[in-house]
Amino acid sequence: MEKKEKKQNGLSQSLGYAGSHKSLTILGCTLSAIAAVLGLAPYICVWLAARDALEVFPNLSAAPDLARYGWMAVWFSVANVLVYFAALMCTHLAAFRTARNIRNTLMRHVVQLPLGYFMGSQSGLIRKQVDENAGLTEDMLAHKLPDLTGAIVTPIVSVAVLFFYDWVMGLLCLLTMVLALVSMFVMMSGDNATFFHRYQLEVEKMSGEAVEYVRGIPVVKVFQQTVYSFKAFYNAIMSYSDLAGKYSMSCQKGQTFFLTCINGAFALLVPAALLMANRGDPVGVLVNFIFYALFAPACGGMINRIMYASDAVRQTDEAMFKLNRILEEKPLPEPTAPKKPQGASVEFQNVTFCYPGTENPALDHVSFSVPEGGTVALVGPSGGGKTTAASLIPRFWDVQKGSVLIGGVDVREIAKEELMQRVAFVFQDTKLFKKSLYENIRTSCPDAAREQVLAAAHAAQCDDILEKMPDGIDTVVGTKGVYLSGGEAQRIALARAILKDAPIIVLDEATAFADPENEYQIQKAFEKLTRGKTVLMIAHRLSTIQNADQILVLNEGQVMERGTQAELLWQEGKYAAMWADYSRAAQWKVGKEAAV
Numbered sequence: 322m323e324k325k326e327k328k329q330n331g332l333s334q335s336l337g338y339a340g341s342h343k344s345l346t347i348l349g350c351t352l353s354a355i356a357a358v359l360g361l362a363p364y365i366c367v368w369l370a371a372r373d374a375l376e377v378f379p380n381l382s383a384a385p386d387l388a389r390y391g392w393m394a395v396w397f398s399v400a401n402v403l404v405y406f407a408a409l410m411c412t413h414l415a416a417f418r419t420a421r422n423i424r425n426t427l428m429r430h431v432v433q434l435p436l437g438y439f440m441g442s443q444s445g446l447i448r449k450q451v452d453e454n455a456g457l458t459e460d461m462l463a464h465k466l467p468d469l470t471g472a473i474v475t476p477i478v479s480v481a482v483l484f485f486y487d488w489v490m491g492l493l494c495l496l497t498m499v500l501a502l503v504s505m506f507v508m509m510s511g512d513n514a515t516f517f518h519r520y521q522l523e524v525e526k527m528s529g530e531a532v533e534y535v536r537g538i539p540v541v542k543v544f545q546q547t548v549y550s551f552k553a554f555y556n557a558i559m560s561y562s563d564l565a566g567k568y569s570m571s572c573q574k575g576q577t578f579f580l581t582c583i584n585g586a587f588a589l590l591v592p593a594a595l596l597m598a599n600r601g602d603p604v605g606v607l608v609n610f611i612f613y614a615l616f617a618p619a620c621g622g623m624i625n626r627i628m629y630a631s632d633a634v635r636q637t638d639e640a641m642f643k644l645n646r647i648l649e650e651k652p653l654p655e656p657t658a659p660k661k662p663q664g665a666s667v668e669f670q671n672v673t674f675c676y677p678g679t680e681n682p683a684l685d686h687v688s689f690s691v692p693e694g695g696t697v698a699l700v701g702p703s704g705g706g707k708t709t710a711a712s713l714i715p716r717f718w719d720v721q722k723g724s725v726l727i728g729g730v731d732v733r734e735i736a737k738e739e740l741m742q743r744v745a746f747v748f749q750d751t752k753l754f755k756k757s758l759y760e761n762i763r764t765s766c767p768d769a770a771r772e773q774v775l776a777a778a779h780a781a782q783c784d785d786i787l788e789k790m791p792d793g794i795d796t797v798v799g800t801k802g803v804y805l806s807g808g809e810a811q812r813i814a815l816a817r818a819i820l821k822d823a824p825i826i827v828l829d830e831a832t833a834f835a836d837p838e839n840e841y842q843i844q845k846a847f848e849k850l851t852r853g854k855t856v857l858m859i860a861h862r863l864s865t866i867q868n869a870d871q872i873l874v875l876n877e878g879q880v881m882e883r884g885t886q887a888e889l890l891w892q893e894g895k896y897a898a899m900w901a902d903y904s905r906a907a908q909w910k911v912g913k914e915a916a917v
Contacts, residue, residue, distance in 0.1 A: 334641045335458040338422040342415040346462060349411030353467035354474040356405035359397055361478055366394035371607075408467050416463035423455040427644060433652040437717035450647065454640035465633035489597065493589040501582035508575040520568075523561040530554040653719055659736035662728025662743065665824035665855045667691040667714060673722035674709060683709040685878040686723070689871075693728075693824075696856040698866035700899065701875040707859045710875070711827045714857065715744045727825065745823035749830035751810040755799045758783075758790065761813055765821035774820060780849040781816035782842035783809075808843065815846045826851055828858045863903045872896065 339346055370390040431447065439447075476498070534554040668690040675682045684706045691697040699707040712718065713725050716732045724731045732740060745765070753761050762774050769777075778787060778794060786809050790796035798805065805813065818826065828847075844865070860866050867886050874882040874889070874896050882894050889896035 334645075335419065335423075335462060335637055338426065338458075339415055339419045339462075340422060342418040345411045345415035346419075346466070349408045349415065349467050350470040352404050352408035352411065353471045356401050356408055357471035357475045358478055359401040359404060360471075361475070362397035362401075363394040366390045366397065370394075405467075405471075409463070412467050413463045416459045416461075419462055420455045420459035423458060423644065424451060427451045427455075427647055430648055430650075430652075434650050435653045435717055435719075436715065437712065438650060447647070450643050454643050457636050457640040461633050461637040469634070489593060493593055497582045497589065501579050504575050504579040504582060508572050508579070519564060523557070523564050527554075527557040527561050530557040653716065654733070655737065656734045658734075659739065660730045660734045661739065662730045662735060664693045664728040665743065666693045666726075666728055667697075667825060667855055667857060668726040668729075669710065669713075669723070670726065671723035672710075672713065672720050672725060674713060674718065674720045676709075676718075682721075682878050684713075684720075687875075687878070687880055688723075689873055689880060689883065691855055691857055692870075693855050694853060695870045696851065696858060696868075698858045698860060698869040698872045699875055700860065700863065700866065700872060700896065701881070704877075705875040706878040707875050708829055709878075711746070711829050711857055711859055714825070714827055715746060716740055743823055744825045744827060745818040745821045746827035746829065747811070747814050747818050751807075751814045753798050753805070753810055753813060755797065757792075757795045757797050758787065758813060759794045761798065762794075762816045762820055765817040769820055774816075777816045777820035778813075780819050781812050781846040783812050783816055785842075786812065811843055812846060815843065815850055819846070819850050823854075825855045826857070828856065828860075830859055830861065863900055874899075 336343055336346065367390075370387050373384040373386055373390070428451065431451075530553050669687050672684050672687045673682050674684045687706070687710065689697065699710060701707055713720060714727070714732070716725075716737075719733060724733070726732070727735065727740070727743060735743075754764070758778075759771070759774055762777055763769055766773070775794065778784070786805070787793050858866060858869065866872060870885070871883060872886060872889055873880050874894075876895065882889055882892065882896050884892070890900060
């Protein structure tokens with residue numbers, strides 16, 4: 322019963338996005354029902370023609386209405402095609418608008434979600450879910466819904482037609498239809514009722530693992546490994562194979578019985594016709610037999626349409642389920658009375674934060690402050706909470722306990738636009754759009770003049786990058802073999818941050834992918850970017866943070882140590898051990914160990 326309600330909700334929700342075009346969908350379904358009735362009329366014309374012909378056979382000239390019945394069958398068929406075409410035109414127009422409304426609604430919702438949602442979700446997967454699932458609802462409303470309407474109307478009219486000429490043959494045809502329907506519903510009940518949902522999950526998992534496998538092909542080739550080296554991908558394939566195989570085998574008997582029923586009406590009609598012919602009126606029996614012999618396959622086709630349409634309804638349910646999961650994600654609450662920060666200081670007051678769906682806190686009662694114009698560096702082992710702390714400043718998420726303040730104001734009380742204007746951040750995973758370098762830099766300040774963009778690029782030490790590009794700063798990234806190294810991309814990202822000129826700068830491993838030459842250029846760009854700014858810096862290369870006003874050592878979400886470089890080395894604690902390891906790593910050289 323719960324599954325049935327889900328189906329109704331899935332279809333009704335998709336129709337809810339039709340807006341003013343919902344009436345077109347209703348009109349299209351109505352026309353499809355009329356077309357279904359018109360599609361039965363030619364069979365009646367054939368019965369009438371066969372009756373008149375057999376009554377006067379072989380003197381067919383004595384049956385003057387044969388041609389009229391033939392033309393009636395033709396015109397009914399033409400009317401069926403035209404009305405059905407009109408029905409599809411209506412449903413297609415409505416479906417296109419509905420799919421557009423679904424995409425617009427979802428994208429308007431997605432852009433309101435916190436930035437943390439996109440860090441935890443793959444952008445490609447979000448696009449796939451929005452685009453493909455909207456496409457599934459479009460296909461359902463454009464094709465399957467009018468077909469389903471016609472498939473529902475046809476049996477109702479067919480039952481009346483079946484019993485109008487010969488109730489015995491009609492009952493036999495109806496029996497095969499009922500048995501086929503029962504077989505179909507049995508196949509779709511029980512564990513198979515949730516098959517499509519499980520199938521979609523397996524396909525998504527396999528697709529995701531396939532992407533990871535393709536990315537790892539160079540490693541496979543270098544080390545001469547096989548697909549079994551990528552255990553997750555192999556397990557996803559086998560899981561999908563097991564699910565599909567079990568489903569196919571579970572439907573083996575039911576599908577065989579279903580096909581036998583919809584195609585086996587002749588096995589009952591032939592002996593029944595012979596028995597009735599022996600009792601008298603063989604001509605009348607033959608006429609009825611011709612009609613039912615032609616009409617029975619049409620009934621089988623109708624049941625097939627019901628099966629395919631019901632499968633489309635399940636797909637729509639699954640599509641709306643996935644789309645609703647996106648819509649259920651809540652935007653961060655906007656302040657009702659926004660406050661304006663006084664200055665550019667940053668302060669964490671007893672902050673505790675857990676990622677959605679987890680219990681262990683990523684930050685546990687963390688407190689520190691970055692004075693306006695000061696620089697604080699976060700160091701520590703991976704997973705210690707450094708990036709999490711940096712992400713809470715521009716409000717990627719909201720903290721569960723405590724507060725993050727900018728200029729003495731809780732970030733939850735600052736308007737979103739105001740907060741974004743005050744914070745610029747450069748992460749280790751730089752994203753460049755497939756646009757010109759000029760447009761990539763100008764993204765941070767769309768109103769900036771060309772001279773300002775060029776000045777920012779110069780300050781970010783990008784002159785050598787622009788010189789080697791075929792069109793200079795107007796070169797489009799990602800086309801005609803134009804690609805940037807990790808360090809070069811970081812410098813473009815720094816140019817963005819310089820152009821934005823925000824008072825607070827967050828740097829998360831900004832030199833992570835840079836070679837020595839690029840790192841030197843990036844360090845020079847840092848001097849321009851951070852001059853007079855409030856800076857929170859995350860770095861694994863400890864040499865880049867020696868001059869920070871304060872260094873915090875984060876481990877397992879807690880501040881283990883804090884102080885300047887000299888103070889932390891004097892304490893001989895966690896930071897001193899990290900510095901010793903870093904120094905040894907910096908002095909390491911490739912070569913043979915000295916003989917003992």
